[in-house]
Structures are given as structure tokens and as C-alpha cells.
Amino acid sequence: MQSTEKPKKKSSSRDQWALLAFARFLLAFCVVMTHSGIVAPDYFFARHFGATGYPAVFGFFMISGYSIAASLASRPEGYVARRLLRIYPTYLCALAFSVAILIPGPLHLPLGQVLVLDNWKTILSNVFMLQGVLTESITSNGAVWSLAVEWWCYMVAIPLIRVSIKWTFILIAGSFTALMIYMRAHGYLFGNSDMPLNGMAMLALSWGWLTGFLFYRRRSMVTFAAMLLLPLIMFEVGFRLPLASVIIAATAAVVYFSKEIRIKCQLIKRVMQWLGNMSYPLYLFHPPLLYVLTSHGIIKNGNVLIVAVVIVVSIGYFIGSRVMDFIIERFGTTNDRDPNPSVSSAT
Secondary structure (H helix, E strand, C coil): CHHHHHHHHHHHHHHHHHHHHHHHHHHHHHHHHHHHHHHCCCCHHHHHHCCCHHHHHHHHHHHHHHHHHHHHHHCCCCHHHHHHHHHHHHHHHHHHHHHHCCCCCCEECCCCCEECCCCHHHHHHHHCCCECCCECCCCCCHHHHHHHHHHHHHHHHHHHCCCCCHHHHHHHHHHHHHHHHHHHHCCCCCCCCCCCCCCCHHHHHHHHHHHHHHHHHCCCHHHHHHHHHHHHHHHHHHHCCCCHHHHHHHHHHHHHHCCCCCCCCHHHHHHHHHHHHHHHHHHHHHHHHHHHHHHCCCCCCHHHHHHHHHHHHHHHHHHHHHHHHHHHHHHCCHHHCCCCCCCCCCC
């Protein structure tokens, strides 16, 4: 009996992470569609799905918190090193590319926007994940704001996994309250709003990540309700974005049911996992790619633009992953790998 139980459990775990990986890719694709509207708003993807980017980020947060709790619970040793290896090489490459495209001069986008090179303080703050704390995200890659929230949540998770879950409840309540205070102070309740991406970002938005972390630690209807309802409240009373509730509810449902779903086809499972791993570079590289491809008039059709970005990032990820595999095999060990990568990592 034991010899048949263990492989089944292992297979079921792989099914779960493949499903969550594919969810990450779909969420990243939502963000790409939203940002494509900045440079090409009148095409099918941007017109019909251009409001799905913000809720998709909170879907990232859910899955990321859940995944990190799993990683810490199963293998706490070497956690920070695994996070650094998983996050920073791709992140620094994306930052370097985002800065490099502005070094020759400002980029003039099709709708009249002009992107200029940031000062050294902003760039350095982004390198150390302090965007949204000390400064804004770099001009050519606004998507990196969420990486700072996730990174500092990774660090908070280290002591949090060792204490009673009541502390996670307390942090979620405090963070969500800070968001409501911020939104009310800026006149955002029951109207259109912007995310608090300066100073308040970590304090007011970390609850989204913590709800997924909490749900992994205690799987109950109460913790599921927190993961589902808090972002729904935020979007319904503040942002009122079309399809926001659908994105949030669908992501929460995937997290909840991922343990129960089985994927019989190994090829499909591998493709889903690959797409999930590719979602992190897709999330980080798509803004500067969108700007470069449109500022030089290379691509004008918004639908073609989105497909082109996905293809370019896919090729880059394939080459980059082969290089990383070689480096790890040559200089590292198999322990350098994290079996449960987070959402944007990219989550």
C-alpha cells in the first residue's frame, strides 16, 4: 500500500503546481493586454480585456503567498538564497533593459507620451526593491512596483511561518485598514482610484499576498473568504473595473481546487509548467518591449504587438533558462532550485 500511495501524492502535487503555474501565465497575459492599451488602445485585446491587469496582480499575490508558505513549510533551509536566485537575475536584467532603452534619449510613444531616463536615486531604489517605499518605479517599467511588495512579503514570511496564524490575521487586518484609509483620504471610495504606489504600497497592499500565505497555513472557509472577499471589496468600492471580480474569483477558485484537479497528460502538464515559469520574465520585460516596438514604429497593430511580445519573451526565456541550467550544473547544486516558485517569480 505504501509504495502506491507516495507516488500518487507526488503526482498530485505536480498537478497542483502545474495548474497554478498556468494560472500565473494567464494572469501575466492579462497584465500585458492592459499595458498594450498604453500604446495601442483600439485593438481587440486591449479594448475587451484592458481592465484586467490590476486584478491580475492581486491574483499573482494570492498564488505567490500560497506558494511561499508551501516552500517555507516544506524546505525552510536555504530559503533566502533560493529566492535571490529565483528573483534577482531576471529582475536585474529587466531593469537593465528598461534603463538601457532610454540611455540614447527619450522614447516618443504613439499617443504622445514621452519616456525619459530616471535619476540615479530612482534606479538604485528599484535595484534594492524600494520602489513604492522611497521612490516610484522606473519610468519605462511600471510593472516592477509589485515586485517590491512581494519581496518584502517574502522577508516577512520568514518569522511569520514560525508563529501563530493570528499574527497573519492581524497583519492582514492592519494592511487592509491602511488601504481603506488611504482610499478614503484620497476620495477614492466608491469611485475611480489609483493604487497607492508610493510610500504606502507595502503597508496598504501586502494583505493581498498575506491572504494566500494564510490560506496555505490554515485551509478553511474563513481563510478562503479572506483571500476571495478582500480584493473583491477593494475593486468594487474603489476601482470598479470590468471583469475584476471574475479575475479575482477565478484565481481564488484555482487556488482552492488545485489540490483536487488531476492532469493526466504529461505533455500538457509540462507545457503548463513551462508557461508558468515563463510568466515571470513576461511580466517584467513586457513594458519596455511594448515601448520599444511601438516607439520605433516596428509594430502598430495592438493584437500583433501582444503576440510579438509573448514570442520574444518566450525565446529569451528559453535561452536564459538553458544558460541558468548550465551555471547551476557547473557551479551549484540541485538544492539551488525552488520546487514551488512564487507567482511573479513571478508573481
